[in-house]
Amino acid sequence: MAVTMQDVAARAGVSIKTVSNVVNGYPHIRPATRARVEEAIGHLGYRINETARSLRTRRTDMITLAVPELSLPYFAELADSVIQAAEARGLTVLIEQTSHGRDREVDVLTGKRRNMTDGLIFSPLELGPEDIGLFDVDFPLVVLGERVFGAPADHVTMNNVEAAKAATLHLASLGRRRIAVIGGHEGEQVGSAALRTRGYRDALKEANLPYDPELVAEAGLWHRSTGSEAMGRLLDAGIEVDGVFALNDALALGALHALHSRRVDVPGQVAVIGFDDVDDARYSSPTLSSVDPGREQIARTAVDLLVDRITGKETGPFRRVIPDSRVIGRESTGDVPEGADEKQVAVQQGGEEPIEPDGLRVSA
Numbered sequence: 001m002a003v004t005m006q007d008v009a010a011r012a013g014v015s016i017k018t019v020s021n022v023v024n025g026y027p028h029i030r031p032a033t034r035a036r037v038e039e040a041i042g043h044l045g046y047r048i049n050e051t052a053r054s055l056r057t058r059r060t061d062m063i064t065l066a067v068p069e070l071s072l073p074y075f076a077e078l079a080d081s082v083i084q085a086a087e088a089r090g091l092t093v094l095i096e097q098t099s100h101g102r103d104r105e106v107d108v109l110t111g112k113r114r115n116m117t118d119g120l121i122f123s124p125l126e127l128g129p130e131d132i133g134l135f136d137v138d139f140p141l142v143v144l145g146e147r148v149f150g151a152p153a154d155h156v157t158m159n160n161v162e163a164a165k166a167a168t169l170h171l172a173s174l175g176r177r178r179i180a181v182i183g184g185h186e187g188e189q190v191g192s193a194a195l196r197t198r199g200y201r202d203a204l205k206e207a208n209l210p211y212d213p214e215l216v217a218e219a220g221l222w223h224r225s226t227g228s229e230a231m232g233r234l235l236d237a238g239i240e241v242d243g244v245f246a247l248n249d250a251l252a253l254g255a256l257h258a259l260h261s262r263r264v265d266v267p268g269q270v271a272v273i274g275f276d277d278v279d280d281a282r283y284s285s286p287t288l289s290s291v292d293p294g295r296e297q298i299a300r301t302a303v304d305l306l307v308d309r310i311t312g313k314e315t316g317p318f319r320r321v322i323p324d325s326r327v328i329g330r331e332s333t334g335d336v337p338e339g340a341d342e343k344q345v346a347v348q349q350g351g352e353e354p355i356e357p358d359g360l361r362v363s364a
Contacts, residue, residue: 003046011040062117063306066096066108068125072222072250073278074295075123076315080123081299089307091118100221102126111133124148128190142302142308146192154305155320158293160192162324164199165206167273167291168245170327171346172207174335176271177242179204180215182230182255183222183247196247196275214239215246219251227254236264242270249281250292251276256284256332267334277328282341286331294323294350322350 005023009016014037021029022037040046065082067075079095083360086093094117098104105127107113108120119140124147127134135151136143143155171179181200185193197216204211214237217230227246234241235258252274259266266272266286277292291335301321327340327345329335337343 003044005046007044008037008040008046011044012036025028026050027132059310060116060118061090062092062094063303063310064094064096064108064113064117064120064122066098066105066120066122068098068100068123070095070097073280074248074250074276076296077278078123078299078336081296082303085300086304089303091307093302099126100125106131107136109137114139118164118310121302121306125191127335140306140311144298144302144305147190148193149190149320152318154309154318156298156302156305157322158298159191159322159325159348159350160195160293161199161202163291163293163327164196164245164275165203166199166325166346166348167275168200168203169207169269170203170242170289170333171245171273172203172209174243174267174271174333177209178212178215178240179209179243179245180217180239180241181233181245181247182217182227183219183251184216185220186218193247202247213242219247222248222251224250224254224257226260227251229254231255233260235259235264244272246272246274249276249278250287252332253280253284254292256286256288261266266332271334272332273327281328281330283333286315287336287341289330289333289335289345290328291325292328293325297323297350319350319352319354324348324350 005016005019008331009019012019018033018333019037022034057117063086065079067079070076070079083093096108098108105124108122112146121142123142123144128147131177132148132151135143135148135153141153143153146157146160168179179198183193184197185191201211219226219230231254234289244255246255252272255272258268259270264270273289275291277290281288282289301323305319326347329343329345335343
């Protein structure tokens with residue numbers, strides 16, 4: 001027979017209400033009373049009826065994280081960081097993979113599974129500004145990424161333009177003059193590719209380097225394979241390249257593979273830098289210079305914002321938070337100090353701002 005709260009109260013010599021207060025973490029209970037209740041719970045093996053508690057509080061203590069693709073190291077590591085941040089707040093995370101599918105992204109916002117958790121952290125890839133109405137939801141929501149700005153939700157994004165500019169300027173500061181960018185999406189107006197390519201072009205202008213369309217290597221999905229193919233196309237076409245800025249680390253690792261297979265010395269002939277600073281960057285050969293976009297801060301801030309909305313602690317205007325980012329130099333750019341594994345090259349300060357009422361302004 002299942003142990004009830006009444007059984008615990010009888011053994012501890014207290015009321016059922018006191019047992020309930022202990023179970024639910026009510027702070028104003030005398031230590032001796034709390035100890036008696038906890039001893040009774042342990043002795044009897046009482047287990048909290050989570051379903052009943054959820055019905056009373058209308059809380060599941062679960063949140064959803066929806067990302068495009070867990071096979072990409074950045075999203076896998078982001079999910080890990082979100083899980084750790086959520087666990088610190090007593091929450092469980094349900095992971096949904098949208099697999100670059102528009103219908104699946106719409107379902108994340110509107111589907112029947114929405115009532116399974118208390119709120120949603122959502123990184124859309126296929127939805128855009130034209131879909132902003134879908135984000136006007138009746139549950140706590142935090143949007144990640146660069147596809148949708150100005151949604152009626154809190155938003156945590158990256159310092160994409162300035163961070164990409166800093167990465168490209170780092171290559172220029174090392175004397176690189178033919179700097180390719182790998183991962184461009186022709187015609188894209190919003191999203192990571194557009195913003196990071198803008199930063200690349202801003203850096204060329206500041207460094208007094210000409211923009212050459214031949215140095216822009218398109219890549220669809222940002223995988224190692226597409227990075228290798230894009231780098232291979234540049235080399236096989238005989239295009240002169242002495243530096244590479246890859247728009248994420250998976251592309252950069254693929255580019256390193258293509259350079260190595262063609263016996264091109266890195267960083268002697270071509271210096272390479274990526275974006276995301278995933279764990280693989282520290283273990284590639286050579287180790288990969290990269291942009292750290294503040295992934296840990298992104299995860300922690302997204303969870304904190306969501307919890308504030310779930311609990312009602314925050315009811316004011318929606319906020320946009322941009323974490324600090326930094327450029328990390330490693331072997332692939334040839335500037336690691338002797339005896340060190342890496343060095344911090346540059347830092348871009350983030351910040352917080354209210355969401356603009358017009359909803360569609362892109363903030364770098």
